[in-house]
Amino acid sequence: MQNYCTINVENSINSGQSFLWRKTRGYWYGINGQDILRVDKNGVVDSFQNSKIDFFRKNDNLDEIIKSISKDKTVRKAVKQYSGLRILRQDPFQCLISFIVSSNSNIQKIKTNLEKLSKKFGVKTTYENEEFFLFPKAEKLATASINEIKSCGVGYRAKFVKEAAKMILSDKIDFEILKKSNYEETKEVIRTIPGVGNKVADCIMLFSLEKLEAFPLDRWMVRILEKYYSNKFQIDTKTITEKQYEILHKKILNHFGPYAGYSQQFLFKMERENYQKKWL
DNA sequence: CCAAGGCCTGAATG
DNA sequence: ACATTCAGGCCTT
Numbered sequence: 001m002q003n004y005c006t007i008n009v010e011n012s013i014n015s016g017q018s019f020l021w022r023k024t025r026g027y028w029y030g031i032n033g034q035d036i037l038r039v040d041k042n043g044v045v046d047s048f049q050n051s052k053i054d055f056f057r058k059n060d061n062l063d064e065i066i067k068s069i070s071k072d073k074t075v076r077k078a079v080k081q082y083s084g085l086r087i088l089r090q091d092p093f094q095c096l097i098s099f100i101v102s103s104n105s106n107i108q109k110i111k112t113n114l115e116k117l118s119k120k121f122g123v124k125t126t127y128e129n130e131e132f133f134l135f136p137k138a139e140k141l142a143t144a145s146i147n148e149i150k151s152c153g154v155g156y157r158a159k160f161v162k163e164a165a166k167m168i169l170s171d172k173i174d175f176e177i178l179k180k181s182n183y184e185e186t187k188e189v190i191r192t193i194p195g196v197g198n199k200v201a202d203c204i205m206l207f208s209l210e211k212l213e214a215f216p217l218d219r220w221m222v223r224i225l226e227k228y229y230s231n232k233f234q235i236d237t238k239t240i241t242e243k244q245y246e247i248l249h250k251k252i253l254n255h256f257g258p259y260a261g262y263s264q265q266f267l268f269k270m271e272r273e274n275y276q277k278k279w280l
Numbered sequence: 281c282c283a284a285g286g287c288c289t290g291a292a293t294g
Numbered sequence: 295a296c297a298t299t300c301a302g303g304c305c306t307t
Contacts, residue, residue, distance in 0.1 A: 104287080108290090109301085110302080153290085155287075156288050157287095158288090194304090194305085195303090197305085218302040239283080241281075241282060243281070
């Protein structure tokens, strides 16, 4: 009987789901919205704002989840190899902007972009004698000029960032309601935000809106499916269309079950490590 | 409903 | 060097 209670902090942080982290004196420090988290190697979280949020989802029943998603040898291998990998419960607004910025980009550039945004629009804060910039508030980004946002290197995504921030300020989008809504309803709502397509929507839902059945299908995941699951999920075209994405997600859910998002994270981590990609 | 092309940017390729 | 390609997609035509 394997114990899945142990959290692998390093693996969880370096798995493409969260970007604003740095390691100092044996601790990982991360920006989560208007909060700063300090995490030790055991996954004990100390919050600057004294937030009680269960960032590493310690309350998830990992034994049950692992059991549920272990439907084939590929996942079982990934789970075994990266046990301790967790899905992070992130600040929804930061998550939204992060994945809008992520589209058609890469991890290193995403990180640089988000750091610049935080430095330009976020509040400078000192925590344990270290200087941090909190994530920009929606108000700041909504009233910023496109060129100011562009100066952070986000290019054509600048207008998406601004519009997204404006929509969050309006009452069209309420993250707390979306956390309680089902997958389809939530996706329908957040996809009205410019820059949020199928993949970005799934990332936001999985990492910040409590939708563990979300299974972001990016280039890497498609490659993984082609490599290990070509007999289960046929992918006949190069680019996945709207309809195909939907059909594929249903097949994936049918195979991996309601915690499919966890399986995605394990598979993604495994394959990326195999290709020795740098994370942060 | 699908296919194709454009898009900021910067690191990687040739 | 310098040009071209490519990268955790999305939007428009």
